[in-house]
Amino acid sequence: MEEIPNGVLVSVLGFVLGVIFGATAQRTNFCTMGAISDAVFMGDWNRFRAWMLAIAVAILGSQTLHMTGTVDLATSIYLTPNLGWAGTIIGGLLFGFGMTMTGGCGNKTLVRLGAGNLKSVVVVLFLGIFAYMTLRGLTGLARVELEDAMNVDLLATGIADQGMPTFLGLLGVPESVARVVVVAAVAGGLFWFIFKSPEFRASKADITGGVIIGFLVPVAWYVTGVIGFDDFEPIPLSSFTFVAPVGESIQYLMTFTGSTINFGITVVGGVIFGSFISAKSSGEFRVEAFTDADDMMRHMVGGAIMGIGGVMALGCTVGQGITGMSTLAIGSVLALLSILFGGYFGMKYLEDGTFGGAFNAVFSRE
Numbered sequence: 001m002e003e004i005p006n007g008v009l010v011s012v013l014g015f016v017l018g019v020i021f022g023a024t025a026q027r028t029n030f031c032t033m034g035a036i037s038d039a040v041f042m043g044d045w046n047r048f049r050a051w052m053l054a055i056a057v058a059i060l061g062s063q064t065l066h067m068t069g070t071v072d073l074a075t076s077i078y079l080t081p082n083l084g085w086a087g088t089i090i091g092g093l094l095f096g097f098g099m100t101m102t103g104g105c106g107n108k109t110l111v112r113l114g115a116g117n118l119k120s121v122v123v124v125l126f127l128g129i130f131a132y133m134t135l136r137g138l139t140g141l142a143r144v145e146l147e148d149a150m151n152v153d154l155l156a157t158g159i160a161d162q163g164m165p166t167f168l169g170l171l172g173v174p175e176s177v178a179r180v181v182v183v184a185a186v187a188g189g190l191f192w193f194i195f196k197s198p199e200f201r202a203s204k205a206d207i208t209g210g211v212i213i214g215f216l217v218p219v220a221w222y223v224t225g226v227i228g229f230d231d232f233e234p235i236p237l238s239s240f241t242f243v244a245p246v247g248e249s250i251q252y253l254m255t256f257t258g259s260t261i262n263f264g265i266t267v268v269g270g271v272i273f274g275s276f277i278s279a280k281s282s283g284e285f286r287v288e289a290f291t292d293a294d295d296m297m298r299h300m301v302g303g304a305i306m307g308i309g310g311v312m313a314l315g316c317t318v319g320q321g322i323t324g325m326s327t328l329a330i331g332s333v334l335a336l337l338s339i340l341f342g343g344y345f346g347m348k349y350l351e352d353g354t355f356g357g358a359f360n361a362v363f364s365r366e
Helices: 006-028 032-042 046-067 085-102 106-114 119-136 140-150 164-169 175-195 204-227 243-254 263-282 293-312 319-326 330-352 355-363
Strands: none
Touching: 006 106, 006 204, 006 263, 032 046, 032 085, 032 106, 032 330, 046 175, 046 204, 046 319, 085 140, 085 293, 085 330, 106 119, 106 243, 106 263, 106 293, 119 140, 119 243, 119 293, 140 293, 164 175, 164 330, 204 263, 204 319, 243 263, 243 293, 319 330, 330 355
């Protein structure tokens, strides 16, 4: 029996993991943009806590893989010694604002697409096209110029990577001890915030969604880093992220002949399919279209902004907010905070209808 090539196996497993992610997010209503919206407008923090639970679980699982030597997270894109603080902050702000225009981040857009939302077709196209433009196309040059001008070369200062344990190690703490301390502090703090709420403890759907989606991140690290390991045809170490892979998926569909499918592309397809199966089986599949031209324009602009911002920030609410955070990268912390602020500003913009009003609402001391 002929052995299955590593690339094919990893791609198949990526689709399976994507199906689980899509079905879970659809069934539990896991939505990071919705989490911010619930907290801002209704004072309901349950979905936000589900997001934080996913981060905490992802950190524990991913760091266990790293500390046992199963996967070397230092080879991921999040822990490079080039700290692109400017692109991360600007990109995070853009992505956070853009997702409020579309009513959902990258993963929620795919989940909605699978559940019959035709608005998401337009968002996916604009997100993917502008993401690829920023990655390798028309706006890519501006991104590269910004990175060259603003990136901080940590190696030049004797710092190996941008991981929080590495920075703690500068105080003389052994790396292994520093990592345990950071994991305990970050994950422990998150678990305290999450489960101190009796409302959240009673919400089985939010707990289930946070645990499953968080656990999928280290599983994906294992798939690409262990199952996909090959000295001759190495597969990049990666986990869940949705901005660049959406752009790559669109390119793959347009240039199937000669193109190579990868983990990210199959995850995108799996999320859509998993959401479709879940929505159909639960009777929640609904075809939904734009209400008017303004609604369509808002989704188009939001998708474009998310595509640009997501690439600049090296990820979205999942790519940086969960996967990146699982590596304990400082850049991921900057991205997450920027996305949160951009989302909050976007909420206030939608509420007021003007940038001036949103600015006053966010920064006014009254």
